[in-house]
Every structure is written in C-alpha cells, then in structure tokens.
Amino acid sequence: MGMELALQDQNYTAVTEFLLVGFQLIHTVKILVFILFLLIYIVIITGNTLIIVLVSTCHQLQSAMYFFLSHLSSSEMVFTTSIVPKMLQVIASEGATISIPGCLFQFCLVSTSGGAECFLLAVMSYDRYLAICNPLHYPTIMDLKLRLHLVICSWMLGGSVAIIITTTLISNLQLCGQKLIDHFFCDFTPILELSCSDTSTVQMVVFLLCIPAILIPFMFIVATYVSIIITIRRIQSSTGRQKAFSTCSSHLAVVSTYYGTMMTLYMTPSRGFLLKVNKVLSLLYTVVTPMLNPIIYSLKNQEIQTALWTCIYNMLGKEHLHE
Template sequence: MALGENQSSGATEFILAGFPNLNSTKTELFFVFLLVYLLILTGNMLIVGVVGADTRLQTPMYFFLGNLSCLEILLTSVIIPKMLSNFLSRQRTISFAACIIQFYFYFFLGASEFLLLAVMSVDRYLAICHPLHYPLLMNGAVCSQVVLACWMGGLFPVLGPTVAVALLPFCEQDAVVQHFFCDSGPLLRVACTDTKKLEETDFVLASLVIVSSLMITAVSYGHIVLAILRIPSVSGRQKAFSTCTSHLIVVTLFYGSAIFLYVRPSQSGFVDTNWAVTVVTTFVTPLLNPFIYALRNECVKEALKDMFRKVGAGFLGDLLPVKSFNRKTVK
C-alpha cells in the first residue's frame, strides 16, 4: 500500500508538468532528448569499458574517471527514461513510490558525484604538487576506499530527508509537480503542510555537500596553479595544466548549476527556473564528460583506438574463416 493511501485525501500519484510552453514540439523534443540520452550512455560506457580493459589506464585518475562515468550513467537513467515516456503520454503521471525512489536516487547519486569531483581535484593536486609521494599516497587500496566513501557519502545522508518527504501529506487535487522529474523544490511545493523546516534541512545538507566539496576543489586547484607557475619551461606548464583542464571544465558546469538550484534557503519558491538549470546537470554535463575527457586526453584516445582495432580484428577474424570455408565448399 502506498503511503498516500493512508490519508483520506492523500495523493497516490503525481503529474509531472514537464517543460513549460513546449507542448507543440513534444515529438521533436522526444527524439532530441532520446539522441542525447543514447550519446550519454554510449560515451560513458566507452569510458568505463576502456578504463577497465586497457592496462595503460590503470591509474588513480582514470579509476576515478570510470566511477564518474558510472555515476553519470545511473544519474541520467534515473531521470531521462521516465521523462521520455511522458513526452509520448497524455497523462504524464508517476506513482507516489516511483516519485520518492526517483527523488532519493537523484540526490544520492548527485551527492556522490560532488564528493568524487572533490577527490579527483585532490588527486590532481597530489600528482602535480607531490609527484614523488603520489604512488604511495594514491595506491590501489587507498583509491578503492576513497571511491567507496564517495558512494557511501551520498547513500546515507540523503536517506533521512527522503523519509521526511515520503511522510509529508500531499493533497490529491494539487498533485502537479512543476518539473520533468521529482525534484526537491517542486515536490515540496505540492505538499499540504508547511515545509519550511524541511527546506532548511535540505539547505544545510546541500550546503555541506556542495560547498565543502567546492572548497576542497578550489583549494586543490589553488595549490595546483601556484605549482604550475613555478615550472620554468612553458611546455612543462602546458603539460601540467592540460591534465587538469578537463576536470576543471566539468567542475565549473556541475557546481555552477547545482549551487543555483540547491544552495538557497527556499527551493519551492524558484521552481519556474529549476527545469532550465537542471538540464545542465541532467543532460549537458553527462553528455560533455566523455568528449571532454576523451578528446582532450591522448592516453584515452589511443586506448579507444586500440580497443576499436581489437574489436574490429576480432569481428573480421570470426567472419573470414566462414568465407574461406564457403569458398572451399563451392570448389
């Protein structure tokens, strides 16, 4: 039994309003977002595959990159499939349970990604500023423990606010979420009770995760810039900075949109602009990640080329014996 059924007039499902004033272009938007989603899946799966398969990429930086791609795949898969189905549906409904699950996994995976981005910045700091101690400080065991901490750091803190949201009374007549998924602000806005304390709690948690990880990233890159400026040769400075620029681009996009969305005392009062900014974290950043890291990184490009060569050679190797056998049979 859904929690909403315990209330005399509680909502057992919600209507996702989706994108405002775009009803006339729903079909076109469906195919655009479907293409973007397929590109996100393909690009990030390629990163995960090549990092796991190529021994040249068995380093902390690429290990973290593979985990980042896993988070991007999961984060977009929590949101986009339901959004795509709503483009083709007249009702655009989501059950109470599915909405709460979507709410939980979106914030769990998002928090884990913030923590992982901070760890990646610390990794670059250690690699550039302490190269002699780097292999000892970032060995395999340490990297595994740090990544596990990032996943757990998002898994548990979000659980309390999710339970609190699930226990809120939602009135059936006002169960329209002004968004394309069950985001915090739009969902709290349709509650039939005062959500001020819960919004304040969300603000504190979001500030702790986002601002603290941003501070770690900023301090790490501050030390990195100072270290790079001390390198005497221009080519040495360019090489050192090139290992950080990809991560810095992703950090700027992800943190900028997240701070606008969640680091503010009241989220329910800004729902009209939420959907536009959320597109950055839901579509733009996951789509750009593989291209930014692959196209700007020679090691990843070489590893991808080798992987495609092996796959192509294996495919042709399976076909050639069949063709040879057929020729002998004809003779």
C-alpha cells in the same frame, strides 16, 4: 505512516500518486524534443559506457585518475537513467503518473548518484593535487587501497545524504489533495510546491545537508586547484606548465558546469514562477552536463583517444585473422 503520504486533515483525499506534467509542449515541438532528448540519452549511455570499458580493459588507463573517471561515468549513468526514461514518457504522453514510492525512490536515486558525483569530483581533484604538487610520493600515497576507500566513501556519503533528505520529506510533507508536479522528474523544489503546510523547516534541513554534500566538496576542490595553480606557476618550462595544466583542465571544466547548476538549484530553493527557471537549470545538470562530460574527457585526453584507437585496431586485427 508508510510510503503513502497520509494527510492529517480528514477533509482531504489521500494522495497515492503524482502527475508529472513536464514541459507542456505543442504536438510538433513535442516530437522534436523527444527525439533530441532520446539522442542525448543514447550519447550519454554510449559515451560513459565506452569510458568504463576502456578503463577496465586497457592497461594504459589503469592509473588512479581513470579509475575515478570510470566511477564518475557510472554515477552519471545511474543519474540520467533514473530521470531520462521517465522524462521521455512524460514528453510522449504529455504527462505521466508516478506512484508515491516510485517518486521517492527516483528522488533518492537521483540524490545518491548526484551526491556521489560531488564527492567523486572532489576525490579527482585530490588525485590531481597529489600528482602535481607531490609527485614523488604520489605512487605510494594513491595506492589501490586508498582508491577503493575513496570511491566507497563517495558512494556511501552520497547515499546517506539522500536517505536522510528523503526521510525528512516523508515525515514533514503534508499534502492537500494536490498531485500535479510541474516538472519532468521528482525533484525537491517541485515536491515542496504540493505542500499546504509550512516547508521552511524542510528547506532548512535540506540546505544544511547540502553544506557537507555540495559546498564542502566544492570548497575542497577550490582549495586544491589554488595549490595546483601555484605549483604550476613555479614550473620553469612552458611545456611543463602546459602539460601539468592539461591533466586537470577537463576535470575543471566538468566541475564548473556541474557545481554551478547544482548550487543554484539546491543551495537556493525557489518557489512560484521561478520553478520555470528551476526546470531549465535541472535540464542542464541532468541531461546536458552528463552528455558533455564524456565528450570533454575524450576530446581533451590523448590517452583515452589512443586507448580507443588501439582497441578498435585490435578488434579489426582479430576479425581479419578470423577471416
């Protein structure tokens, strides 16, 4: 069938590209929204790049927690970069076309990085569980080999789910000459709106795939945090309890915002007028959450702040020596 979504009924014209209509804003608001999202995108790229560089270069950030955090930042950069530049074009041009292969590639890239982030968040909760609930055996269990295996599995699982979902869309979606996507990127629910055939099977397949990709990692995170909270409550000193909780509070805040919007969007697919709600929720997890993540981790993490100031001090010191 190829990448072009062929139509079974010859009375319809084959669709070779989609038109993303975006937000349909008036001209004055459009400029402000464009500048706002451009600034947010710059913050996302700068913040996550900074985390990756600090973790890669600073010896005090070589623990498993920061290793996983750097991969989380990488997934968010891939995630937002696959969406925001096209979204900015849609806002600036008041709509923009995207080819069928480009649309499916974007959806696959978003699904891969988004799925990887779900598994990485679960991996990070497992790391905190071992560190707090089993501290004596933590160094031997969470060695470099296990870290690499967990990261590789997270990316592979995210990618495999994305490929299966994309293949399902290609093989089951029958268009009726429609090409307007009422969204700012090629997301699942807006694409389904273009189909004139029954999409219940596709929705069911995607829903079932979301169980291992979204729900199971989320349930695993909940289970680990139940154990973590029980362990923290058993700590005698209030200082010890506060220190133990501070190591996972940032992760817990990120999990709450990310999984909340993800499950609302993909575990309960909506059609019709609820697409407007879908668009707003999509903004939360595609733009707002990736912007908040580096801010949350940097503001609430003393080690990252110390590493940042140390790097700045070293850079200034080297420049002073050269002078």
